[in-house]
Amino acid sequence: MAMDTPEKTQITSPLSKFEDSPVFNYINSLSPIKPVKSINIAQTFHSLSFASLPSVFTSxxxxxxxxxxxxxxxxxxxxxxxxxxxxxxxxxxxxxxxxxxxxxxxxxxxxxxxxxxxxxxxxxxxxxxxxxxxxxxxxxxxxxxxxxxxxxxxxxxxxxxxxxxxxxxxxxxxxxxxxxxxxxxxxxxxxxxxxxxxxxxxxxxxxxxxxxxxxxxxxxxxxxxxxxxxxxxxxxxxxxxxxxxxxxxxxxxxxxxxxxxxxxxxxxxxxxxxxxxxxxxxxxxxxxxxxxxxxxxxxxxxxxxxxxxxxxxxxxxxxxxxxxxxxxxxxxxxxxxxxxxxxxxxxxxxxxxxxxxxxxxxxxxxxxxxxxxILPGIGLHLNALAINAKDSKKIKHETFSSSVTLSGSAASFHSPTSGQELDESLTLVSAERDMDPNDNVVPFVEDFSQTSPKKKRRRLEGEAEACKRCNCKKSKCLKLYCECFAAGVYCIEPCACQDCFNKPIHEDTVLATRKQIESRNPLAFAPKVIRSSEPAPEIGDESSKTPASARHKRGCNCKKSSCLKKYCECYQGGVGCSLNCRCEGCKNAFGRKDDFPNLGSASVEMEDEPEDETEASEKNGVDKTLQKTEIQNNDEHHPHSALPTTPLRFSRPLVQLPFSSKGKPPRSFLGVGSSSGLYTGQRYGKQNFLRPQWKFEKQFQNVPDDEIPEILRENHSPSSGIKTSSPNSKRVSPPQSNLEPSPGRRSGRKLILQSIPSFPSLTPHH
DNA sequence: GAGTTTGAAACT
DNA sequence: CAGTTTCAAACTC
Structure with a gap:
């Protein structure tokens, strides 16, 4: 069940009058099940993955x-x-x-x-x-x-x-x-x-x-x-x-x-x-x-x-x-x-x-x-978002929608009251868009559907959006290697994939493959980045301050990139590394693994956490050249750096993702889509997958543990997240639908949406 | 645009 | 579960 419980037990700060209102509370108190479903629907992936959705719903x-x-x-x-x-x-x-x-x-x-x-x-x-x-x-x-x-x-x-x-x-x-x-x-x-x-x-x-x-x-x-x-x-x-x-x-x-x-x-x-x-x-x-x-x-x-x-x-x-x-x-x-x-x-x-x-x-x-x-099907939306995001406002608009969609159900469920949040989310969306310098505003009038491949291509490069475009050669777009597939969207024109089976025509194949993958790893299509709620109740006050706002569910395993490049999924997702990460020499600008708050550790250091690598280095007093060494020492030096989530959180938002200009949004965000998204959207969703979810995220965060599936519960405490493990023994954090790749943008907002599990496991039987 | 690097995903 | 291979994105030139 689970998925989301609209219930916000703890709202740190009223985003809006609404939230405070009884109505809001009421809404929040509503059965969690519903939201989940909504989410599924909204998100590309979620719906996909859950065969058992019905179980959640009574009828x-x-x-x-x-x-x-x-x-x-x-x-x-x-x-x-x-x-x-x-x-x-x-x-x-x-x-x-x-x-x-x-x-x-x-x-x-x-x-x-x-x-x-x-x-x-x-x-x-x-x-x-x-x-x-x-x-x-x-x-x-x-x-x-x-x-x-x-x-x-x-x-x-x-x-x-x-x-x-x-x-x-x-x-x-x-x-x-x-x-x-x-x-x-x-x-x-x-x-x-x-x-x-x-x-x-x-x-x-x-x-x-x-x-x-x-x-x-x-x-x-x-x-x-x-x-x-x-x-x-x-x-x-x-x-x-x-x-x-x-x-x-x-x-x-x-x-x-x-x-x-x-x-x-x-x-x-x-x-x-x-x-x-x-x-x-x-x-x-x-x-x-x-x-x-x-x-x-x-x-x-x-x-x-x-x-x-x-x-x-x-x-x-x-x-x-x-x-x-x-x-x-x-x-x-x-x-x-x-x-x-x-x-x-x-x-x-x-x-x-x-x-x-x-x-x-x-x-x-x-x-x-x-x-x-064009595509009778499915998945287009996310793709469209991705494609167009850069080119047109309209796309943005859509993105917004999509993102909303991804989280949408849940979000809506949560709060009608969160108008403000919504606004914020909207803003966020805008912000995202803004992230990408290349993102030129295009009149809504523009029909993205008709955009030429060139345009799409162009978008590809600059787009911060979550569009998924793949270039698969051998995977037939039926493996997680394929971003589209991973995001729960069909490949579309912009994709340069070969022998693609990730199309509506092959939906049966896609479905079967998906199921197979999910059987292996139920969280395979879940958002990779989980935004944990700010405060983790379990953790001390300090910890609560350090919400590792978002973390990669599995953590990265970077060896050479120092988590400073998009090779790093954490970095790509705009989140800091966590204890789940096995990375070496982590310098993640969004938060070093070392800095990840440990229970019990409080650290002031986090406050200083550098938004960008440079800053971090400086703050740590480490010379970049020395960083490598330093990083290794981080554990020792900053063992507690547990920190500071708080600082991190807030600081991050300010930070612009390095890849903002060119980079695509993190896959996980798409999930919206779909998988991302979406509980997502698609989108988040691809995000476009969905990103607008931010506002919803907040709501999710505060959901009481009982209502939250265990998987999700992890989010409450950073440490817990670490514990989480996929059936495969992989460390899996609660899925989250982050539409937004760049947490940094959302500074100051409590957008952390605890992910909603996209898979059936969420269902009651879970 | 081609080639390299990288790390996740998949496989053994 | 660890090690290896495969893969495609990210990156570099």
């Missing part, structure tokens, strides 16, 4: 719901896409689907409310005032845009200009529904533009409301999986919450209802069968001018009340799929396809998700939008 429905939610979001985003207006006949399908989804969303929400309160049948939903939902739908994208829109901006998100609440909301939303955003972005780069337009136009006030609504809805979605009771509790808490935002509760309630009420039944229905699905409506949506600010406000909600859950779901999945390699589901999906019965509407109880996806995929492939059609 498949839950999963379905969640996914459904994402899809819906996704759809919303899509609504704003230009495609709707597109003249292209091919798009009709897409548009239709989108429209349907949006309508559905609305419809569902409405229905849910009705049902929830009055027990009215689902269909009654039409009665309800759609306004909010619609608005909400649209708003979401905006919000994201809002926050994420300016990756370039400094630490300060755009939203900074708006009321805090708004920004928070946005942030929260983003975190909560990263998938949706991501998917939308990915699916249609064009859509981003529209979104941007919307964003620009919408009024702050409205945005605020919407944001909250979105936030709530997202949160509710997360919670939905929980029992209705929980939802109620949450609701109550929420209402009690001091939060000034008006209508928040209302929105939340609605959302909650929606989710609870809509257990999927609708999704299962065939589109045609669904009385609510109306082509005409679809058209309306299509016609909508994405650029309009407030569709919700202006538009008649009723128009949108088209519900086609199936499509919505499929859309959702679609978005997810692309980003992540969902090995587990691949098989199922494939089966569905083969069945032929799967006209899309057909629902397979066992894997509703898949079913929907299939449906979705079919219609979309034909789409004129190249971006959509």
């Amino acid at each position: 498949p429905h839950v999963n379905s719901h969640k996914e459904t939610r994402f899809l819906k979001r996704h759809n919303y985003v899509d609504l704003s896409k230009p495609e709707f207006s597109s003249e292209n006949g091919n798009e009709v399908c897409n548009d239709e689907g989108l429209a349907v989804d949006a309508a559905q969303l609305y419809d569902n929400s409405t229905e849910l409310q009705e049902n929830f309160d009055s027990g009215v049948s689902i269909r009654d939903g039409s009665v309800e005032p759609p306004g909010e939902h619609l608005k909400f739908t649209i708003e979401l994208p905006r919000t994201l845009k809002y926050d994420c829109g300016s990756p370039d901006s400094d630490q300060t998100p755009r939203c900074g200009t708006q009321a805090d609440i708004v920004s928070k909301s946005a942030g929260t939303i983003a975190s909560l529904a990263p998938l949706t955003n991501v998917a939308s972005h990915k699916d249609s780069p064009e859509g981003q533009v529209h979104l941007a337009g919307l964003y620009k136009t919408d009024s702050k006030k409205e945005a605020t409301e919407c944001d909250w609504e979105n936030l709530i809805s997202d949160a509710s979605d997360l919670f939905i999986f929980n029992s209705p009771i929980d939802a109620d509790g949450f609701k109550e808490l929420f209402q009690k919450s001091p939060n000034p935002v008006v209508g928040f509760c209302t929105s939340f309630n609605e959302v909650r209802k929606m989710q609870i009420v809509n257990p999927f039944g609708p999704g299962e229905q065939n589109e045609k069968e669904d009385p609510f699905t109306q082509p005409g409506e679809t058209i309306e949506l299509t016609q909508m001018d994405p650029t309009h600010d407030n569709l919700a406000a202006n538009e008649d909600p009723d128009k949108y009340i088209i519900s086609n859950p199936s499509k919505a779901v499929s859309n959702l999945h679609r978005g997810m799929r692309r980003r992540c390699l969902d090995f587990e589901k691949v098989g199922a999906r494939r089966k569905n396809i083969e069945d032929g019965s799967s006209s899309g509407s057909v629902v397979v109880q066992s894997d509703e998700k898949i079913t929907y996806e299939n449906t979705q995929l079919v219609p979309f492939k034909p789409s004129s939008d190249s971006s959509r059609c």
Whole structure:
């Protein structure tokens, strides 16, 4: 179980008002299971690796719901896409689907409310005032845009200009529904533009409301999986919450209802069968001018009340799929396809998700939008992120989303309240971007999907992003040697690999291989870098100060690089070496192994820990030339250097990764992806894998031990991490989804996300 | 861009 | 589990 417990028992510093609010607490207290799932979904890898995910969840429905939610979001985003207006006949399908989804969303929400309160049948939903939902739908994208829109901006998100609440909301939303955003972005780069337009136009006030609504809805979605009771509790808490935002509760309630009420039944229905699905409506949506600010406000909600859950779901999945390699589901999906019965509407109880996806995929492939059609699959998202990160803001945007996605579920689960954190995370994302000097801001408009290989290539070099591009010659991209594979993403165009099997076409092979590898090492696809929470309760105060903010799960084994080059996974991951490392002559700028806090050792020295090698050397009074020797002596000299995590932590953020300009983000970060990510994302996620997770990280950190899987528990104490071992006897630290390669960037933030195990082991049986 | 170095992953 | 080989990224030129 485990994975993440949203519960933050200890929050060192309130990131936001929200956190303090009862609501936040409530959310945190929610069952850990849900978040995990979310995470899995979000992350490329996680989902892949866990065949046993279901075990975590009590019922498949839950999963379905969640996914459904994402899809819906996704759809919303899509609504704003230009495609709707597109003249292209091919798009009709897409548009239709989108429209349907949006309508559905609305419809569902409405229905849910009705049902929830009055027990009215689902269909009654039409009665309800759609306004909010619609608005909400649209708003979401905006919000994201809002926050994420300016990756370039400094630490300060755009939203900074708006009321805090708004920004928070946005942030929260983003975190909560990263998938949706991501998917939308990915699916249609064009859509981003529209979104941007919307964003620009919408009024702050409205945005605020919407944001909250979105936030709530997202949160509710997360919670939905929980029992209705929980939802109620949450609701109550929420209402009690001091939060000034008006209508928040209302929105939340609605959302909650929606989710609870809509257990999927609708999704299962065939589109045609669904009385609510109306082509005409679809058209309306299509016609909508994405650029309009407030569709919700202006538009008649009723128009949108088209519900086609199936499509919505499929859309959702679609978005997810692309980003992540969902090995587990691949098989199922494939089966569905083969069945032929799967006209899309057909629902397979066992894997509703898949079913929907299939449906979705079919219609979309034909789409004129190249971006959509390219890889039916999975993993694209992360790749896309990586690819584009450098080139465009849009990419950044996506990255953000993706990162969120990776951690997303968990994150969202944790805290709706963490708006601030979200903002921060956003900022972080921006920061990451910033890390790479080469990262030129490109207009979101740019369609990354269409980027030429050259561009991608270019990105490769400069990109700090986690894009995974491999150059495998012999491994067929089916071994961990392959960064793409390791990150849980399919290889894509930018890859220069040969004989690549890491493609959707070979998903069965990929899946099988993955399983094989996981059987050998369950943590093989887990994020390599684990960000441990700051304070380790077990450790003394000193230790708590020294959170080895992040450590490589297995530790490195560097012999010649002194952990000063990217050969070193620790260094590459932007983390200091730990006791787990067997490195020789460690000079890791992010933290020397020697400096790694030992229990009991307190050391002041850490404070001095040099951010960069030079500094470190100086501080230590060691001449670089002598460093080697010195390093060896470090243990003796600084045995206690245990230190200082604190100093390290904070100092690190300031430090820029040496490889920032050219370097890719650490693989582990991707994990997002996927594997990284992602519980990740992909992405983290590749990260893009996912990096935005930072904000989530914090939450994870404080999770009580009981709720945290043992694996994760290690994170609490640096020392513990060391103890951890993989089944293979390898030292494995709790997986973490770090999207961010460069902890340094995140200075001062408690972003440490304790990794969420990507593998099944996390499940209850664990 | 080719060649070298490096260390993780895989293999024995 | 240790040692060796394979591999591809990182790095250098």
